[in-house]
Amino acid sequence: xxxxxxxxxxxxxxxxxxxxxxxDPISGHATLYWYRQILGQGPELLVQFQDESxxxxxxxxxxxxxxxxxxxxxxxxxxxxxELGDSAMYLxxxxxxxRTSGGAGSQYFGPGTRLLVL
Amino acid sequence: xxxxxQNSPSLSVQEGRISILNCDYTNSMFDYFLWYKKYPAxxxxxxxxxxxxxxxxxxxxxxxxxxxxxxxxxxxxxxxQPGDSAVYFCAASRNNAxxxxxxxxxxRLMVKP
Numbered sequence: 001x002x003x004x005x006x007x008x009x010x011x012x013x014x015x016x017x018x019x020x021x022x023x024d025p026i027s028g029h030a031t032l033y034w035y036r037q038i039l040g041q042g043p044e045l046l047v048q049f050q051d052e053s054x055x056x057x058x059x060x061x062x063x064x065x066x067x068x069x070x071x072x073x074x075x076x077x078x079x080x081x082x083e084l085g086d087s088a089m090y091l092x093x094x095x096x097x098x099r100t101s102g103g104a105g106s107q108y109f110g111p112g113t114r115l116l117v118l
Numbered sequence: 119x120x121x122x123x124q125n126s127p128s129l130s131v132q133e134g135r136i137s138i139l140n141c142d143y144t145n146s147m148f149d150y151f152l153w154y155k156k157y158p159a160x161x162x163x164x165x166x167x168x169x170x171x172x173x174x175x176x177x178x179x180x181x182x183x184x185x186x187x188x189x190x191x192x193x194x195x196x197x198x199q200p201g202d203s204a205v206y207f208c209a210a211s212r213n214n215a216x217x218x219x220x221x222x223x224x225x226r227l228m229v230k231p
Contacts, residue, residue, distance in 0.1 A: 108164070109154075112161050
């Protein structure tokens with residue numbers, strides 16, 4: 001069964017350092033999402049791509065976070081510099097289409113990258 | 119401002135009994151609702167969904183009920199099994215917002231043998 005791949009699974013870094021996370025969506029999925037999940041809370045959308053274009057990045061802290069999906073396939077999320085409050089699980093998800101009325105458009109999630117900033 | 123809320127952080131149920139997980143939302147523009155299940159060290163997996171034009175959707179042991187007037191939905195699991203022990207997230211989306219999901223905070227379900 002096709003899966004969303006993410007790496008690394010765990011990352012420990014010191015504050016002010018740069019970190020990068022990688023995501024490879026399910027083959028053929030045009031839509032890719034990055035979420036941040038703080039312990040005890042639900043996932044919050046950071047950025048949404050349709051192919052290589054950003055659809056929504058309104059919740060992305062653009063002073064330190066950046067995301068790209070250059071060829072419309074895999075994607076990288078970067079934090080520079082990392083802060084203590086960035087410690088969280090970073091989840092990548094993909095879906096085959098933007099949901100149209102009555103459609104499902106279910107998102108498939110990867111295992112996530114757990115980031116700890118010291 | 120939390121638009122999707124799961125007010126019970128945890129729920130404990132005996133194996134074979136019914137589990138009822140609740141979710142409330144505030145944004146009347148939401149028109150599609152989903153439940154995801156999450157095991158430790160894994161990403162959330164899609165469980166069941168419901169459109170706002172329906173009030174019930176059933177898939178095997180899982181049934182989701184939607185009460186639009188109360189802005190409330192619930193997930194029923196019957197019968198509950200130990201393997202159902204996980205964190206359950208309620209999520210909602212708006213048709214004119216693409217497929218963007220707004221998640222609740224999750225409810226940890228523990229099914230005791």
